[in-house]
Amino acid sequence: MLTPLKEFATDIRIQQMEEFKTRGFGHLGGSLSITDCLAALYGGILRIDPKNPSWEDRDRLVVSKGHSGPAVYATLALKKYFPLSVLQTLNQNGTTLPSHCDRNLTPGIDMTTGSLGQGASTACGMALGLKLSGKDTRVYLVLGDGECQEGQVWEMALFAAHHKLGNFIAFLDYNKRQLDGYTADICDLEDPAEKFRSFNWYAKRIKGDDPDLIRETILETQKEQGDRPAIIVLDTVKGSGVKQIEAIELNHHVNITAELADEIIVQLKKEKEG
Amino acid sequence: MFQCIYNGEKEAKAGKNVFGATIRKMLEEDPQVVYLDADLMNSIGTSGLENTLPNQVIEVGIQEANMMGVAGGLSAVGKKPFAHTFAAFAARRCYDQVFISIAYAKNNVRIIGSDPGVTAAYNGGTHMPFEDICLYRAIPHATVIEFTDSAMTASLLPKLKDRPGLTYCRLSRKNCVAVYSEDSTFEPGVANVLRDGKDVTIIACGMMVAEALQAAVELEKEGISAAVIDMFTIKSLDEACVLEFAKKTGAIVTAENGNIVGGLGAAVAAYLSETYVTPVIRVGVKDEFGQVGTPEYLAGVYGLTAADIISAARKAISIK
Structure with missing residues (x-):
């Protein structure tokens, strides 16, 4: 039997496959690798109201690795921000679900992202603004590992610590792969938790494929971070949860046939049933 | 007002x-x-x-x-x-x-x-x-x-x-040449006609507005009647104002403290070429990099003076 959060994560993966199946290609690797994090966040951590996506006192989530939009859209549809049928319009002409997150197109998306590094600063600005307004809402940020090669991420890291953003929690999807290959070969991040600690962040590094562990770590981080920004480095696998995608070495953006998508959906449904 | x-x-x-x-x-x-x-x-x-x-x-x-x-x-x-x-x-x-x-x-x-x-x-x-x-x-x-x-x-x-x-x-951080009274008010997108004219219109922004006003005074001595427009909103361009003065004077000079590539002059010229074809002579930096110097010296080097506007006005009128 899967735990409720694991079941939610599996449902998010199934819905992603439905999205990708219609278009036949997409950013599968990095969408799948943040799925367990999204399950934890939308499975009880985020203070949100899907009926009122622009509720002023909601928590915010900025997915700075904006190409993981499909994973977020699947989650939002399952949370009833919009009908599941909308997922089939991913990247279709005139869609409300573009490949990269767009706050002006999709209900529930808090910030437009896609040019890497930029969501780091906008999320930080949101956290600062909410803190200056005396709100008790939190801002969550999802960073990619390749994204941390952008200097802007480290400008933000200095700034967030300086401004004591204790309402700010980032996740780093450390799946070790980027478009052209392995991060270790291209421009190594080494131990990102240690790097953020040296910027005076509260930092934890955990296995990133267990939504229950992620949930537990977020709750612990909220208690422990004090007035420091926090980062939870998630050791993930690019393509996580779908062995056929994990096995593709360069799986940043891949083609997928309807047959393979259906095969994966059957497999995931079986996992749910145990 | x-x-x-x-x-x-x-x-x-x-x-x-x-x-x-x-x-x-x-x-x-x-x-x-x-x-x-x-x-x-x-x-x-x-x-x-x-x-x-x-x-x-x-x-x-x-x-x-x-x-x-x-x-x-x-x-x-x-x-x-x-x-x-x-x-x-x-x-x-x-x-x-x-x-x-x-x-x-x-x-x-x-x-x-x-x-x-x-x-x-x-x-x-x-x-x-x-x-x-x-x-x-x-x-x-x-x-x-x-x-x-x-x-x-x-x-x-x-x-x-x-x-x-x-x-x-x-x-500008510096002391500008005074153009407006302290109680003046402004509407974004609405250009200010600072001086009416019949023969040529100078459309300027920033520090070039004062140069344009000076040029108009000197042109008047030559018998040339120059209108001066402060196009302080460069985008969105006040197209109605540009069109009115293109029709009225038939010759345009633009003046800006920047590269003429993609600037105010380019906006005015592009608009008029599609609506009411009129000579447009652009005063501005002619695709150059900056360098150290006093603003006055540099204005001379890059052709950003009242004298440059006067030459441009004569040229615009000559090709009407």
């Missing part, structure tokens, strides 16, 4: 002092207004505000890219950000952040770029923005403004605090 008080003299107050006082007033009047700077508060007359208004003033440090993203995020949670850096940095160092995190994301942010064109003076080529008008014009739906003098800054800046989307403002 505005009153033109031009007589060639400079304003008593430096642009930076007026800017600092105007920002302070806005912060005090509206708690949602926030001011961000990238380590140039001491240069623009805002230093000290971080101590008196700590919840509204954010000294970001030397990180323009992060500053623009933070400004976008602040807007997304209901703040009204004004972000300042030198115009060269506002244009070149953080263009993608301005483009995506502010304009494309439909956040409401006002960016102030100081030291436009040759007014960057002794900071030289690295700090001398000839390209900022062009770059900001190329951002969809952006508003691009150049304050003509400090009277305009004091009056117009507060009007921008609730303006939707991206607004870019060029501002």
Whole structure:
């Protein structure tokens, strides 16, 4: 039997496959690798109201690795921000679900992202603004590992610590792969938790494929971070949860046939049933 | 309503002092207004505000890219950000952040770029923005403004605090030549006709407005009647005004303190070529980099003087 959060994560993966199946290609690797994090966040951590996506006192989530939009859209549809049928319009002409997150197109998306590094600063600005307004809402940020090669991420890291953003929690999807290959070969991040600690962040590094562990770590981080920004480095696998995608070495953006998508959906449904 | 008080003299107050006082007033009047700077508060007359208004003033440090993203995020949670850096940095160092995190994301942010064109003076080529008008014009739906003098800054800046989307403002830190009375008011997108004329129209912005007024006085002595328009909103261009004066005078000169590539002159010429074909002679920097020097020396080097406008006017009239 899967735990409720694991079941939610599996449902998010199934819905992603439905999205990708219609278009036949997409950013599968990095969408799948943040799925367990999204399950934890939308499975009880985020203070949100899907009926009122622009509720002023909601928590915010900025997915700075904006190409993981499909994973977020699947989650939002399952949370009833919009009908599941909308997922089939991913990247279709005139869609409300573009490949990269767009706050002006999709209900529930808090910030437009896609040019890497930029969501780091906008999320930080949101956290600062909410803190200056005396709100008790939190801002969550999802960073990619390749994204941390952008200097802007480290400008933000200095700034967030300086401004004591204790309402700010980032996740780093450390799946070790980027478009052209392995991060270790291209421009190594080494131990990102240690790097953020040296910027005076509260930092934890955990296995990133267990939504229950992620949930537990977020709750612990909220208690422990004090007035420091926090980062939870998630050791993930690019393509996580779908062995056929994990096995593709360069799986940043891949083609997928309807047959393979259906095969994966059957497999995931079986996992749910145990 | 505005009153033109031009007589060639400079304003008593430096642009930076007026800017600092105007920002302070806005912060005090509206708690949602926030001011961000990238380590140039001491240069623009805002230093000290971080101590008196700590919840509204954010000294970001030397990180323009992060500053623009933070400004976008602040807007997304209901703040009204004004972000300042030198115009060269506002244009070149953080263009993608301005483009995506502010304009494309439909956040409401006002960016102030100081030291436009040759007014960057002794900071030289690295700090001398000839390209900022062009770059900001190329951002969809952006508003691009150049304050003509400090009277305009004091009056117009507060009007921008609730303006939707991206607004870019060029501002001189120095003492400008006085063009407007202190009680003048301005409407974004509506050009000011400072002087009527029959033979040629000079459309200018920023420090070139005063040069244009001077040129008109001298042209009058030659028997040439020149209209002068202050196109302080470079985008959106006041097309109705351009068309009216193209029809009335049949010859146009544009004058700007920046590269003619993609600037005010390019906007005017492009508009007229599609509506009412009229000679347009552009006075501005002819595709060059900046260098150190006094603004007066540099205006001579790059052809940004009343004399250059006069030559351009004669040329425009000759090819009517």
